[in-house]
Amino acid sequence: MDNKSRIKIYEVDTEVISNNYISNDYKHLVLRAPSRALDIVPGQFFHLQCPTFEGSISFLRRPMSVYQFSKKEKQIEFLYKLHGKGTRAISNLKKNNIFNIVGPLGKGFVIEENYKNIVLIARGVGLATLAPLGNLAFEKGINLTVICSARSKEHLMSIDLFNSLSNKVITVTDNDGSSSMFNLELLINNLMSSQSVDAFFTCGSNRILKLLKKVCGLNNIPGQIALEQQMACGIGMCFCCVRPFEIGDKIIQKRVCNEGPVFRISEALPW
Amino acid sequence: MVDLKTNIGDIILKNPIMPASGTFSEDLASVFDIDLLGAHVAKTITAEIRSGNATPRVSESGYNMLNSIGIPSKGIEDFKKNILPIYKEYNTPFIASVSAPSADGFAYICDKISVPGVDAIEINISCPNIEDDGKAFAMRPNSTFKVIEKVRSITNIPIWAKLTPNTGETIEVAKAAQDAGANALVVANTILAMQIDIKTYKPSLGNIMGGLSGPGLKPIVLRMVYQCSKVVDIPIIGCGGISNFEDVIEFILAGSSAVQVGTATFINPNVMLSILSGIKDYCEENKVSKISDLIGLVDDKNTPDTVALMEIDI
Numbered sequence A: 001m002d003n004k005s006r007i008k009i010y011e012v013d014t015e016v017i018s019n020n021y022i023s024n025d026y027k028h029l030v031l032r033a034p035s036r037a038l039d040i041v042p043g044q045f046f047h048l049q050c051p052t053f054e055g056s057i058s059f060l061r062r063p064m065s066v067y068q069f070s071k072k073e074k075q076i077e078f079l080y081k082l083h084g085k086g087t088r089a090i091s092n093l094k095k096n097n098i099f100n101i102v103g104p105l106g107k108g109f110v111i112e113e114n115y116k117n118i119v120l121i122a123r124g125v126g127l128a129t130l131a132p133l134g135n136l137a138f139e140k141g142i143n144l145t146v147i148c149s150a151r152s153k154e155h156l157m158s159i160d161l162f163n164s165l166s167n168k169v170i171t172v173t174d175n176d177g178s179s180s181m182f183n184l185e186l187l188i189n190n191l192m193s194s195q196s197v198d199a200f201f202t203c204g205s206n207r208i209l210k211l212l213k214k215v216c217g218l219n220n221i222p223g224q225i226a227l228e229q230q231m232a233c234g235i236g237m238c239f240c241c242v243r244p245f246e247i248g249d250k251i252i253q254k255r256v257c258n259e260g261p262v263f264r265i266s267e268a269l270p271w
Numbered sequence B: 001m002v003d004l005k006t007n008i009g010d011i012i013l014k015n016p017i018m019p020a021s022g023t024f025s026e027d028l029a030s031v032f033d034i035d036l037l038g039a040h041v042a043k044t045i046t047a048e049i050r051s052g053n054a055t056p057r058v059s060e061s062g063y064n065m066l067n068s069i070g071i072p073s074k075g076i077e078d079f080k081k082n083i084l085p086i087y088k089e090y091n092t093p094f095i096a097s098v099s100a101p102s103a104d105g106f107a108y109i110c111d112k113i114s115v116p117g118v119d120a121i122e123i124n125i126s127c128p129n130i131e132d133d134g135k136a137f138a139m140r141p142n143s144t145f146k147v148i149e150k151v152r153s154i155t156n157i158p159i160w161a162k163l164t165p166n167t168g169e170t171i172e173v174a175k176a177a178q179d180a181g182a183n184a185l186v187v188a189n190t191i192l193a194m195q196i197d198i199k200t201y202k203p204s205l206g207n208i209m210g211g212l213s214g215p216g217l218k219p220i221v222l223r224m225v226y227q228c229s230k231v232v233d234i235p236i237i238g239c240g241g242i243s244n245f246e247d248v249i250e251f252i253l254a255g256s257s258a259v260q261v262g263t264a265t266f267i268n269p270n271v272m273l274s275i276l277s278g279i280k281d282y283c284e285e286n287k288v289s290k291i292s293d294l295i296g297l298v299d300d301k302n303t304p305d306t307v308a309l310m311e312i313d314i
């Protein structure tokens, strides 16, 4: 790559605007950030520096997908699950706190010129990663179908956001059994018999990846998936974030932070 | 104007700050102009193609991290074709780093990469992951001597021996490296370490053991730099836990001619730039006109030699 034309990565101090619970174990963090750091492609992520919290240190930064952003408003948002000590420390951030973030990082989703109908399908917090892609598709006038899966109705997230971008938001839950892979496959097949689908986009769930590998393979439709792996540097230097991919008949290790986090569904391997 | 130049043998560095092997790539150019650095140090490569260790490859422990990346390597040809040309675009000395399973293996790879564009070769005889149970050549003076002597006989390019903290024979190993013809010492690599998840009872690294880096390593490596500087004449490059300009000044006072920064860049990708401006300010405030004047100035005159040279039992 020509070194002068490299995409810039910024390390910036942001200011917490709000950090509210949206359910028992999910929070929504809104930050005021310098606009230079906000040239973001949907699917890209930032590396967040966790504050020290009650003596517990989270030394490494934590990777988090951009949920929403606005260069005009100088705002960036994250939707996160309270998982371990790092996300708990982040959950303790209060209005006006200073919070250091690095990004935008990685390669985001690609909407090809010829895409007219796309399907986003994800489970739980995976929807956070797909949300900005929904915004972009809406702006581009692309016909959007969103399938949201969760444990129960209460765990469904971002439904209002997706409803504002698409009139085809389908929700499925474990509680009523509608989220079973059998049912999802049926649902996708029905969709494909009533309209054309140019690409699938997903994030996070192993079972959905397996299903989409099958569906995309059988119907010869491209798909993209955002993957996760533990990170240290976040910018491609340390090789701790590798995952295996099938490229032709070879298994190749790629860095999630640098070659990803968005990969082709045909190359991604279930875990 | 403060003169930040420092010499590592015949190589003149515009300043003493360079990245540590394995914690740097051209990707950092997305964050700042890497031509501002004193040198560029590549990730260690091997002649054979290797895939590296199982994940998880990192974990954190206090203000430190453990890694068991291993040496994923695409081999010599890939290095010459895809890595070397990137760094030729910069006006900064480029240091390759190599590892091998034997002295002959080291000589083989050093011969192959003694090409224009490589200003020095770091001999990574200290990586704790590549051999069984973390044993490394730099743990003993004999094996250190053999590797460096063999490499010296095959290349005219400056060679830097990268030592390990996993030894009770720091002084002997440093002398062996110098006697065998090393042009500089890099002190040091990571400390062999491990960690266990008390919920799952599993080691937190896929490889079970890995190398500890970060601020906890600093005083240990600083001690090694101090010990080495007492017994060798070749320049020393300090490396371990450096996170700010104060750490750098400390390492220079202990006897380093330059330093390498690793883990700190993961936490703050701009840290090497802040360190550079920090040492400039320090020199101005303290009327130091040349940073190289500070090398080895630690005031240890009231310390008996026996204590200064004492080796800890490991």
Ligand SMILES: Cc1cc2nc3c(=O)[nH]c(=O)nc-3n(C[C@H](O)[C@H](O)[C@H](O)COP(=O)(O)OP(=O)(O)OC[C@H]3O[C@@H](n4cnc5c(N)ncnc54)[C@H](O)[C@@H]3O)c2cc1C
Binding pocket: A045, A058, A060, A061, A062, A063, A064, A065, A066, A078, A079, A080, A081, A082, A083, A084, A085, A086, A087, A088, A125, A128, A129, A227, A228, A229, A230, A231, A256, A261
């Ligand atoms: C590109 C990317 C985007 C992500 N986007 C989101 C998001 O939008 N919302 C959200 O809730 N989560 C997201 N995650 C997952 C999030 O990074 C982890 O939940 C978080 O790092 C957990 O940290 P912790 O300290 O709470 O957990 P701990 O388990 O205490 O963390 C220990 C270590 O493991 C790492 N780790 C643990 N789980 C994961 C994981 N799933 N992925 C990567 N590293 C992990 C941590 O970063 C830390 O280094 C994303 C991960 C990646 C790689």
Ligand SMILES: Cc1cc2nc3c(=O)[nH]c(=O)nc-3n(C[C@H](O)[C@H](O)[C@H](O)COP(=O)(O)O)c2cc1C
Binding pocket: A232, A238, B020, B021, B022, B023, B043, B044, B067, B069, B070, B071, B097, B124, B127, B162, B188, B189, B190, B212, B213, B214, B215, B217, B239, B240, B241, B242, B260, B261, B262, B263, B264
């Ligand atoms: C992720 C990671 C990868 C590393 N890879 C290498 C390597 O390939 N070769 C090497 O000589 N040292 C390697 N090291 C060691 C560093 O170069 C350095 O010696 C060590 O991390 C101590 O410095 P620090 O505390 O500033 O990180 C690696 C360290 C880390 C954290």
Ligand code: FES
Binding pocket: A230, A231, A232, A233, A234, A235, A236, A237, A238, A239, A240, A241, A242, A255, A256, A257, A258
């Ligand atoms: S996190 Fe360092 S290479 Fe991906």
